[in-house]
Amino acid sequence: MIARPERERFDTSNPNLCSALRWKGMLIDAEPDASVPPSNDGLFWCSHTQTCIGPDGKLAEPGNCSNPGRKCHGNGRCD
Numbered sequence: 001m002i003a004r005p006e007r008e009r010f011d012t013s014n015p016n017l018c019s020a021l022r023w024k025g026m027l028i029d030a031e032p033d034a035s036v037p038p039s040n041d042g043l044f045w046c047s048h049t050q051t052c053i054g055p056d057g058k059l060a061e062p063g064n065c066s067n068p069g070r071k072c073h074g075n076g077r078c079d
Contacts, residue, residue, distance in 0.1 A: 008063055009061060009062065009063035010062055010063070011062050011066075012025070012026075014066040016067070016068055017062055018046075018065040018072075019074060020046050020048050020065075020072075020074070021044060021045075021046060021060060021061075022044065022045050022046070022047050023043060023044045023045075024043055025038075042061070044062065046065075046072075047076075048072065054072050055071075055076050056070060056071050056072045056078045
């Protein structure tokens with residue numbers, strides 16, 4: 001398995017990002033402040049499973065959840 005670069009693995013701005021992916025930063029109701037560096041805490045979860053593992057048994061993080069070919073992408077079902 002080839003490791004992805006960290007910037008790609010944790011990129012939450014990917015246009016193909018699954019709408020079920022959640023992370024702490026999206027729950028903060030504040031305007032972005034350029035003088036504060038991003039936390040990049042890497043804590044992600046799937047809203048379908050409420051865990052860091054998606055319905056397909058794979059890790060829920062932007063690098064994986066930006067692939068429209070992932071069976072659960074966008075619908076939470078793997079059938």
